[in-house]
Amino acid sequence: MEKLFRTSPDLKVIYVLVRPKQGQTLQQRVFQILDSKLFEKVKEVCPNVHEKIRAISADLNQNDFAISKEDMQELLSHTNIVFHCAATVRFDDHLRHAVQLNVTATQQLLLMASQMPKLEAFIHISTAFSNCNLKHIDEVVYPCPVEPKKIIDSMEWLDDAIIDEITPKLIGDRPNTYTYTKALGEVVVQQEGGNLNIAIIRPSIVGATWQEPFPGWVDNLNGPSGLIIAAGKGFLRSIRATPMAVADLIPADTVVNLTLAVGWYTAVHRPKSTLVYHCTSGNLNPCNWGKMGLQVLATFEKIPFERAFRRPNADFTTNNITTHYWNAVSHRAPAIIYDFYLRLTGRKPRMTKLMNRLLRTLSMVEYFINRSWEWSTYNTEMLMSALSPEDQRVFNFDVRQLNWLEYIENYVLGVKKYLLKEDMAGIPEAKQHLKRLRNIHYLFNTALFLIAWRLLIARSQVARNVWFFIVSFCYKFLSYFRASSTLNA
Numbered sequence: 001m002e003k004l005f006r007t008s009p010d011l012k013v014i015y016v017l018v019r020p021k022q023g024q025t026l027q028q029r030v031f032q033i034l035d036s037k038l039f040e041k042v043k044e045v046c047p048n049v050h051e052k053i054r055a056i057s058a059d060l061n062q063n064d065f066a067i068s069k070e071d072m073q074e075l076l077s078h079t080n081i082v083f084h085c086a087a088t089v090r091f092d093d094h095l096r097h098a099v100q101l102n103v104t105a106t107q108q109l110l111l112m113a114s115q116m117p118k119l120e121a122f123i124h125i126s127t128a129f130s131n132c133n134l135k136h137i138d139e140v141v142y143p144c145p146v147e148p149k150k151i152i153d154s155m156e157w158l159d160d161a162i163i164d165e166i167t168p169k170l171i172g173d174r175p176n177t178y179t180y181t182k183a184l185g186e187v188v189v190q191q192e193g194g195n196l197n198i199a200i201i202r203p204s205i206v207g208a209t210w211q212e213p214f215p216g217w218v219d220n221l222n223g224p225s226g227l228i229i230a231a232g233k234g235f236l237r238s239i240r241a242t243p244m245a246v247a248d249l250i251p252a253d254t255v256v257n258l259t260l261a262v263g264w265y266t267a268v269h270r271p272k273s274t275l276v277y278h279c280t281s282g283n284l285n286p287c288n289w290g291k292m293g294l295q296v297l298a299t300f301e302k303i304p305f306e307r308a309f310r311r312p313n314a315d316f317t318t319n320n321i322t323t324h325y326w327n328a329v330s331h332r333a334p335a336i337i338y339d340f341y342l343r344l345t346g347r348k349p350r351m352t353k354l355m356n357r358l359l360r361t362l363s364m365v366e367y368f369i370n371r372s373w374e375w376s377t378y379n380t381e382m383l384m385s386a387l388s389p390e391d392q393r394v395f396n397f398d399v400r401q402l403n404w405l406e407y408i409e410n411y412v413l414g415v416k417k418y419l420l421k422e423d424m425a426g427i428p429e430a431k432q433h434l435k436r437l438r439n440i441h442y443l444f445n446t447a448l449f450l451i452a453w454r455l456l457i458a459r460s461q462v463a464r465n466v467w468f469f470i471v472s473f474c475y476k477f478l479s480y481f482r483a484s485s486t487l488n489a
């Protein structure tokens with residue numbers, strides 16, 4: 001919406017399907033977005049943007065999306081382009097819910113679109129990981145072993161226990177219900193698109209903005225953002241990842257630019273078949289998780305997060321044994337000790353719960369950070385050459401120009417400013433806090449060493465001998481030092 005109004009302020013209206021949430025009405029939700037820093041530039045070119053965004057109450061889990069008759073009539077008669085991006089993105093969602101949102105709702109939306117006389121294009125947002133069971137992925141829709149229609153039907157009569165049982169068999173070699181249902185969604189789009197002009201966009205891992213409307217903007221915890229917070233606050237100390245695996249991140253503004261360009265191309269050129277566009281970075285400008293991780297850590301040195309639990313110092317592990325070891329030593333043990341301290345001081349323990357959640361998240365993302373994929377980008381490159389030089393500039397989605405180190409630094413800064421809402425003025429205090437944590441760390445380690453040593457001395461003659469040897473050596477050294485300094489004087 002932001003980019004559309006910034007580049008096309010004469011646009012008549014954007015209908016946005018929204019559900020009320022967390023005690024906010026849909027208007028309040030939309031106005032909260034419009035009143036954010038994100039929309040500041042838009043308001044300069046389109047001051048009445050509030051009037052041009054029409055929030056329609058809709059819940060994609062309901063029949064006909066629970067849209068009122070009047071709203072439905074308005075939508076059907078006025079819409080020119082549909083951008084369908086609503087989805088459940090939870091990796092571990094129950095299959096019934098994931099199918100409802102990512103497959104059935106897509107089917108219903110296509111049906112709705114087929115009743116829109118003025119519709120020029122239907123743009124479906126999928127994910128580059130919908131076929132992550134393959135290593136090389138082309139810009140085509142791959143068939144699924146079980147037809148989506150059969151899956152939709154079966155969800156109506158199977159009970160939850162049976163669905164739980166068959167889920168692993170259905171998702172097969174995909175890691176979760178998210179990627180599986182996004183793949184089913186694509187098949188539905190291809191099979192049930194009828195005469196509509198359809199395109200499918202597959203972004204990889206969406207990160208903060210690169211350039212527009214300003215660098216580093218981010219507003220959710222998906223992808224790496226949540227883990228950047230966990231690392232910056234010192235909770236995340238080790239992560240099972242392959243440093244050389246390609247980190248296929250794609251900035252949010254790149255996805256937006258490609259999406260709008262695809263909307264234009266699909267509406268104007270009307271390709272005969274459904275085109276799939278990969279919105280990925282790996283084949284044009286690869287970066288790996290090792291480089292990314294190091295740059296994230298380097299940025300924490302310059303711009304630390306406030307009130308960290310421990311000093312940010314994460315590392316990659318590469319096998320099960322070291323992962324379990326570091327999870328026990330660096331994640332669970334400090335959480336247990338801290339909760340013990342909270343209990344002693346009469347407060348409610350919370351760190352173990354938080355750590356368990358983090359470990360669960362890590363186990364879910366492991367699949368994606370220990371493998372590399374190749375996505376072909378013929379359609380995306382074709383689209384780039386179909387744009388005029390001016391449009392190539394305004395709707396830039398050429399990731400070859402992206403400087404990863406600069407991008408990651410801005411990303412971490414964006415996480416601090418827009419997700420954690422921390423003020424830059426607090427950086428000196430955050431640095432002080434980290435120094436204090438470092439001193440506590442040294443003190444703790446020294447105390448731990450001395451206790452272990454004392455226990456060892458009590459039990460072992462060898463340890464005792466070593467101890468007396470060290471003490472007498474130090475004593476002799478000091479005596480010699482004192483004697484020589486007396487002589488010099």
Ligand SMILES: CCCCCCCCCCCCCCCCCCCCCCCCCCCC(=O)SCCNC(=O)CCNC(=O)[C@H](O)C(C)(C)COP(=O)(O)OP(=O)(O)OC[C@H]1O[C@@H](n2cnc3c(N)ncnc32)[C@H](O)[C@@H]1OP(=O)(O)O
Pocket residue numbers: 089090091092127128129204205206221222223224225226227228231239243290291292293294296297314315316357360361364365368369
């Ligand atoms: C050479 C050697 C070098 C060494 C260098 C050392 C380097 C050190 C590294 C340090 C730096 C680390 C940073 C980089 C790490 C990179 C890792 C990146 C991983 C990214 C992988 C993503 C793969 C994506 C592939 C598919 C792409 C898509 O199509 S998009 C969809 C992506 N979807 C998601 O991202 C959603 C994932 N989320 C979930 O599935 C669920 O939320 C969950 C299962 C993770 C958790 O579920 P749960 O029920 O427990 O919790 P929930 O109710 O959802 O939320 C509870 C609270 O937790 C908050 N939350 C939600 N999501 C996250 C999250 N991702 N991370 C953290 N926290 C999260 C949520 O807001 C809730 O908070 P409260 O409301 O306060 O309770």
Ligand SMILES: NC(=O)C1=CN([C@@H]2O[C@H](COP(=O)(O)OP(=O)(O)OC[C@H]3O[C@@H](n4cnc5c(N)ncnc54)[C@H](OP(=O)(O)O)[C@@H]3O)[C@@H](O)[C@H]2O)C=CC1
Pocket residue numbers: 017018019021058059060061084085086087088089101125126127128182202203204205206207220222223
């Ligand atoms: N983030 C990523 O890394 C990637 C994302 N994608 C795709 O991009 C799209 C957007 O994802 P992203 O922005 O990350 O995730 P979000 O969860 O932020 O966006 C999903 C949107 O769908 C809406 N939605 C979910 N359920 C319903 C419902 N029942 N009725 C109405 N609206 C609903 C949500 O609304 P609400 O705010 O009310 O919850 C939310 O705005 C998805 O299709 C996803 O598959 C693809 C590749 C990577």
